[in-house]
Amino acid sequence: MAETGVALTVNTVARKVEISPLFHAGAGKTFLVVDISVENTWNANEPYNPLYFKVKDSEGYEYIPGLVADDRPLTAGELPPGDRARGTVTFEIAGTSRGLTLSYQPLVIFGGYRTIRIALGD
Numbered sequence: 001m002a003e004t005g006v007a008l009t010v011n012t013v014a015r016k017v018e019i020s021p022l023f024h025a026g027a028g029k030t031f032l033v034v035d036i037s038v039e040n041t042w043n044a045n046e047p048y049n050p051l052y053f054k055v056k057d058s059e060g061y062e063y064i065p066g067l068v069a070d071d072r073p074l075t076a077g078e079l080p081p082g083d084r085a086r087g088t089v090t091f092e093i094a095g096t097s098r099g100l101t102l103s104y105q106p107l108v109i110f111g112g113y114r115t116i117r118i119a120l121g122d
Contacts, residue, residue, distance in 0.1 A: 005042020006079075006116070008104055011035040011086070013120050019090065023068045030095045032063075033070060034102060034120070037086045040079035049076035050089045052106050055120070058099025063091040 012035040017025050025031050032055060040046040050073065055063045074087030093100075100120040106113045 005040055005044070005046045006048065006104070006106075007039045007041045008116055008118060009037040009039070010102065010118055010120065011037060019068050019070055025092055025095075028095050029092050031066075031068065032091045032093050032097075032100070032120075033088050034091075035072075035086070035088050036074060036102075037084055038074070038079065039084040040081055043081055045078045045080055047076075047078050047106055048074075048085060049106075050074045050087075051076070052104050053089050054103045055091045055093060056101050056103065057093070057097040059097075061094065061097065063093050065089050066092045068092070 014033045016031045016033055019031055019033075034053075038048045050065045053065055069090050070088050072087050074085065074089050077085070079085060102118045102120055103115050105115040
């Protein structure tokens with residue numbers, strides 16, 4: 001498996017029932033908003049995308065990023081060596097979810113990247 005040329009930093013994690021006056025979490029759910037920095041530590045361009053992220057809870061349920069985002073969403077693109085991007089990735093999760101782990105794995109044609117996992121706590 002190839003090493004990824006990406007370093008991740010979780011800047012903040014917040015649970016919100018509302019992203020804006022128009023977007024409310026469903027019944028029994030909450031939005032998990034993860035402010036993340038993605039840095040290219042490799043010697044070639046590295047792709048990044050909010051869709052490369054997942055969240056898994058202690059019961060094994062996995063969540064993918066939602067279409068709802070706050071005003072600073074992580075975009076998608078390619079990072080040149082040494083460059084970094086920052087933004088939020090939002091998941092709609094069960095309100096009772098605990099033991100959360102964020103994972104990141106690029107989905108590229110010649111992938112084989114190792115998954116990066118970061119414990120987010122409760």
